[in-house]
Amino acid sequence: xxxxxxxxxxxxxxxxxxxxxxxxxxxxxxxxxxxxxxxxxxxxxxxxxxxxxxxxxxxxxxxxxxxxxxxxxxxxxxxxxxxxxxxxxxxxxxxxxxxxxxxxxxxxxxxxxxxxxxxxxxxxxxxxxxxxxxxxxxxxxxxxxxxxxxxxxxxxxxxxxxxxxxxxxxxxxxxxxxxxxxxxxxxxxxxxxxxxxxxxxxxxxxxxxxxxxxxxxxxxxxxxxxxxxxxxxxxxxxxxxxxxxxxxxxxxxxxxxxxxxxxxxxxxxxxxxxxxxxxxxxxxxxxxxxxxxxxxxxxxxxxxxxxxxxxxxxxxxxxxxxxxxxxxxxxxxxxxxxxxxxxxxxxxxxxxxxxxx
Ligand code: NAD
Ligand code: DAU
Numbered sequence: 001x002x003x004x005x006x007x008x009x010x011x012x013x014x015x016x017x018x019x020x021x022x023x024x025x026x027x028x029x030x031x032x033x034x035x036x037x038x039x040x041x042x043x044x045x046x047x048x049x050x051x052x053x054x055x056x057x058x059x060x061x062x063x064x065x066x067x068x069x070x071x072x073x074x075x076x077x078x079x080x081x082x083x084x085x086x087x088x089x090x091x092x093x094x095x096x097x098x099x100x101x102x103x104x105x106x107x108x109x110x111x112x113x114x115x116x117x118x119x120x121x122x123x124x125x126x127x128x129x130x131x132x133x134x135x136x137x138x139x140x141x142x143x144x145x146x147x148x149x150x151x152x153x154x155x156x157x158x159x160x161x162x163x164x165x166x167x168x169x170x171x172x173x174x175x176x177x178x179x180x181x182x183x184x185x186x187x188x189x190x191x192x193x194x195x196x197x198x199x200x201x202x203x204x205x206x207x208x209x210x211x212x213x214x215x216x217x218x219x220x221x222x223x224x225x226x227x228x229x230x231x232x233x234x235x236x237x238x239x240x241x242x243x244x245x246x247x248x249x250x251x252x253x254x255x256x257x258x259x260x261x262x263x264x265x266x267x268x269x270x271x272x273x274x275x276x277x278x279x280x281x282x283x284x285x286x287x288x289x290x291x292x293x294x295x296x297x298x299x300x301x302x303x304x305x306x307x308x309x310x311x312x313x314x315x316x317x318x319x320x321x322x323x324x325x326x327x328x329x330x331x332x333x334x335x336x337x338x339x340x341x342x343x344x345x346x347x348x349x350x351x352x353x354x355x356x357x
Contacts, residue, residue, distance in 0.1 A: 001026040002238075003073040005058050005106065006080030008033060010193045011130070011227055013041035015079065016051065018231045026050040028071050030064075032057045032098075036083065038342045040333060041192045058102040064109035075126040075238060076110055078103065081162070084196055085134075088158035089291055099161035100168070103129070107172045114178060128181045128238050129169040133223070133248070134159035135184060138294035145223075145298035148184075148246045155292050166246075179243035183234060186250040186299045189319065190227030191326045195337060198257065199320075202264045203327045204334055206280045207272065212265070216289030218258030221296040225251035226319030229312040236310045247308070250299025253316045258284075263316075267324040 002019075006012040007029035016027050026049075031037045033055050045051040052071075056063045058080045080102065082088065082095045107127070114125050136146040137153030152167075154160040172178040193200040202212050233249040241247060265280035274280060304310045314322075327334060336342040 001028055001071055001073050002075045002077060003028045003030060003067065003071065005030045005076070005078045006037075007031055008037035008039050008041060008053070009079060009083070010036070010041075010197075011188055011230060012079035013038070013192050014190065014227045015077070015231045015234060016042060017044060018228060019235070020045065020048065020050055022235070024050060026052065028067065028073060029053045030056050030058065030067065031080065033343075034082070034094075035343075036194055038192070038194075038337065040336060040342050057098075058106045059097065061105050061109055064106060065112070068109060068113040074121065074124060075128065076106070077128045077130065077234065077238065078106060079130045080106075081130075081165075082158070085156050085158045086196070086290060088156055088161070092157035092161075095157050095161040099158075100164045103165035104168055107168055107178070111172060111176050111178050115176075126179050126181060126238055126241075126243070127169070127172075128183070128234065128241075129165065130234065131166050131182055131184045132159065132162050133184050133186045133250070133297045133299050134294065135163040135166055136297075139296040139298055141296065143296075143298075145250075145300040146184075146248060147300040148248055148303055155294055159294075170244075170246075173244045181237050181241040181243065182246040183237055184246060184248050184299075185230050185233070186223035186225050186297060188225055188227045188230050190323050191330075192333075193227070193323075195334070198260065199264060199323065200327065202261050203268070203324060204338065206265060206268050206283055207327075210283065211285040212261055212280075212283045213285055213287040214258060214261055215287060216293060218261070218286065219256045220293060221254050221256050221298070222260075223250045223297055223299050224253050224255060224260070224316055224319075225249065225312060226314035226322070229314055229319075232313070233304060233310050236308050237304070240308050242307075247304040248299050248301055249304060249310075250301040251312050251314075251316065251319075252299075252301065254296075254298050255316070260320075263320055264324060267321060271324060272328055 008031040154163040173180045
């Protein structure tokens with residue numbers, strides 16, 4: 001089996017669902033269920049013995065040791081993190097606790113577990129750390145995209161905490177020989193994306209008749225990757241990546257934020273026109289910029305393509321259409337997230353299947 005941390009979040013839940021759709025290898029899912037964790041994302045796995053959920057913290061060393069000893073995973077995939085840049089600006093403490101200290105504790109528990117494994121299991125074991133392109137800092141318009149050897153220059157409390165965790169992962173390989181893999185990916189979008197992030201926020205605000213807040217001049221550039229493509233990249237790196245290596249993952253799809261927002265508006269105009277017949281773009285409102293806002297990210301994903309044969313399957317056009325449709329087709333999920341009712345999901349729907357430490 002594999003241990004997935006943060007598997008009730010946006011990317012983690014997509015990963016767990018895709019993993020169990022593609023294989024019968026069980027998943028032990030360890031998630032603290034912060035505001036970003038939503039077990040309703042995993043509703044399709046209710047009663048599925050291949051999925052075992054444990055509510056807990058990656059910073060809880062005793063819990064980790066118990067879980068590793070009991071379940072003996074062949075790999076750990078670490079998604080657990082505080083992930084929202086704006087929250088990191090307002091309150092960085094949780095980011096240091098989970099992203100830095102939590103990763104450290106997880107690495108230490110993994111190292112002790114791994115070092116006591118029999119030779120063949122030890123050889124096969126992998127610790128895959130899921131990280132971000134934001135660790136590389138910001139690019140000028142004509143700069144080449146981030147390659148794996150780009151200098152690390154994080155600018156936000158979030159990206160600094162992720163960079164710190166990447167450094168720890170690297171050090172645990174060089175010093176202790178732990179067989180680690182790191183992926184640094186660009187902006188994901190798709191189903192189960194929490195509506196504090198740009199694309200889902202624009203969809204739910206547009207439908208609710210609310211303003212669509214665009215930071216600054218809206219000309220900040222991000223590279224966008226459909227979440228299922230990120231999940232397939234992680235599966236590929238886990239299967240064939242070289243221990244100690246870092247792989248950048250991206251969609252070859254750089255776009256200014258305002259273009260993303262206008263695309264979402266145009267799709268909604270087509271799929272769910274406003275009652276008054278006016279375009280959703282009327283709701284766009286320019287607001288104060290994010291402090292320290294990185295101007296441009298771009299990912300050079302040639303290494304993972306060359307070495308592991310991975311490349312994205314979705315274009316932005318196909319991925320964003322699927323995404324907007326998903327939100328239109330899942331009003332209950334959106335309503336539960338907006339009302340906070342999703343936080344009751346554990347008690348009301350999952351019941352005894354959830355193990356608390
Ligand atoms: P998310 O915020 O949606 O989910 C994070 C999950 O981790 C939640 O379920 C939360 O409950 C859990 N969690 C938080 N602290 C925990 C702790 N101490 N112990 C156990 N679980 C904890 O985040 P996401 O967007 O799914 O991102 C997942 C990972 O991918 C993160 O490491 C993030 O840095 C990285 N990443 C995200 C993106 C993106 O565009 N969203 C891009 C590149 C990399
Ligand atoms: O690049 C990968 C990163 O992408 C991940 O590591 C992070 O976990 C993930 O949250 C994401 O970070 P961003 O800051 O790029 O994502 P966010 O959706 O918050 O913002 C995307 C862009 O849109 C960014 O330039 C800020 C802008 N924005 C965002 C919001 C929420 C707006 O203009 N208005 C908004 O309301």
